[in-house]
Each structure stands twice: as structure tokens, then as C-alpha cells.
Amino acid sequence: MSETGLDELIDDLENMLDKARDLDGEHDVIFSDIFTESFLKNHTGFSSLEDFADASRFDWTTPKSFEAIPNDELDVFVRKNSQFNSWEEMLETASSEYIMNQLGF
Numbered sequence: 001m002s003e004t005g006l007d008e009l010i011d012d013l014e015n016m017l018d019k020a021r022d023l024d025g026e027h028d029v030i031f032s033d034i035f036t037e038s039f040l041k042n043h044t045g046f047s048s049l050e051d052f053a054d055a056s057r058f059d060w061t062t063p064k065s066f067e068a069i070p071n072d073e074l075d076v077f078v079r080k081n082s083q084f085n086s087w088e089e090m091l092e093t094a095s096s097e098y099i100m101n102q103l104g105f
Contacts, residue, residue, distance in 0.1 A: 010092070013099045031060075034094045043093070044082040055081065 035049040046052040056077045059065035075086045084090040 010096055010099075013096065017099045017102055034091075034098045036098075039094050039097055043084065043090070046081070052081070 032049050035052070037047055040046050040048060040052060044052060046055065053060040056074070058069045058074065058077075060069075071087065078084050078087050078090050082090055084093065
């Protein structure tokens with residue numbers, strides 16, 4: 001499957017999740033829902049999002065503090081502590097796995 005095909009599949013799955021949320025009344029997904037213990041054990045050396053965040057030494061306590069983390073520094077941490085090359089890649093993979101799990105795949 002080409003990268004474009006995969007992107008389209010991910011978009012389709014995200015749309016399916018949006019529809020499922022509308023039916024279920026769920027609108028917010030938090031990091032701990034996406035970055036499950038299983039995901040972190042499979043892709044990092046950590047067993048919880050809290051451990052991963054603590055090891056980064058960045059402030060993840062609020063959305064505002066998280067957004068203030070320099071992207072390049074977060075990417076360096078992710079590269080050194082996971083199978084991913086960037087935070088964006090890690091987030092996309094975790095989101096895709098979350099969507100697949102929510103849809104029963």
C-alpha cells in the first residue's frame with residue numbers, strides 16, 4: 001500500500017471514529033486513552049505515559065505547558081526513547097492503533 005493509500009485509510013478510520021463518537025456521545029480523547037500501557041510497552045522502554053512524560057523532563061501537566069515544549073527537543077527525546085523518529089509519528093501511530101481498537105479491528 002502506498003503512503004497516500006495508507007493516509008487515506010487513516011483518514012477514513014478517523015472519520016469512522018468521529019461518527020462512532022457522535023453516536024456514543026464521546027467527544028474528547030485524552031493522551032492516556034491513546035498512549036495505552038500496551039502501546040508504550042511495545043514501542044518504548046516505558047510502561048506508562050506518566051513514566052514516559054517524567055523521563056522527558058518536560059512539563060506535560062496542562063495542554064498549554066505541553067504545547068510550549070519545543071518540537072525539536074521533544075522529537076529528540078522520542079527518537080532516543082522509542083521506535084519513532086518524531087513525536088508526530090508516534091502520535092499518528094498511537095492514534096491509528098486507538099482507532100482500530102475502538103472500531104474492533
